[in-house]
Amino acid sequence: PPSGSVYIANVPFSVTSQQLEEAFSQFGRIRAVMLLNTEKGVPRGSGFVEFETAAEASAFVEADQQDPIFLLDRDLFVAHADIKINPARRPSDTLVAQHFSPGSEDLIRQIFSEYADTLVNVRIRKSLLFGTHYVNGCAFVQFKSINAATHALHALNARKISETGRLLRLQFS
Structure with a gap:
């Protein structure tokens, strides 16, 4: 079953986690946004959005499937995160x-x-x-x-x- 975590990719490097939180809050209550960086601190263009509930995460994924979400002219990849993510x-x-x-x-x-x-x-x-x-x-x-x-x-x-x-x-x- 889906969790409250959503994986996002194709994120413009200039976008911050705060900006993503503001943009995605229309889909539900967000616990955290984590953008991934390389070892040198360079953005990878991907990350995770942690919603309060699995239902809110599902609503976000379904909204993207019905009408793709664009950010700065980039079509974001949006999918449920693998539930086996290391809890640490x-x-x-x-x-x-x-x-x-x-x-x-x-x-x-x-x-x-x-x-x-x-x-x-x-x-x-x-x-x-x-x-x-x-x-x-x-x-x-x-x-x-x-x-x-x-x-x-x-x-x-x-x-x-x-x-x-x-x-x-x-x-x-």
């Missing part, structure tokens, strides 16, 4: 940042300073299993909402941290 990658209100040691909470708060009004909590673990390997030092950054976490992920993922020289690696918790 689905939008949540918490992000995981790799390679932070205990005691680096101030650095994390500095990195996320433009989102300070939406931060709820920052926790650090010594190690965490990522896929098939352990990563030393992971920070869990909790926000007031899924949308706030999504906006922070899109804005900050793959940015270079000047204090460490590393790229910031973020994913949903």
Whole structure:
């Protein structure tokens, strides 16, 4: 059965998740919009729209089938997302940042300073299993909402941290 997640593709690179949320809100209540980027932060032109209910997601897909949805003269590809999406990658209100040691909470708060009004909590673990390997030092950054976490992920993922020289690696918790 369909879930509340919809996969979209052929999205113009200049379009933001906020713009998509505004454009698609006519089809239902949106939890989050996640646009995918390459490792270097370049837009892939695809992503996911998470509706509150499967019925709202279905209404969006059906609307596209009846009258194709165009965005900046591009015909969007719209389909139900595979329900087997890794739950750790689905939008949540918490992000995981790799390679932070205990005691680096101030650095994390500095990195996320433009989102300070939406931060709820920052926790650090010594190690965490990522896929098939352990990563030393992971920070869990909790926000007031899924949308706030999504906006922070899109804005900050793959940015270079000047204090460490590393790229910031973020994913949903």
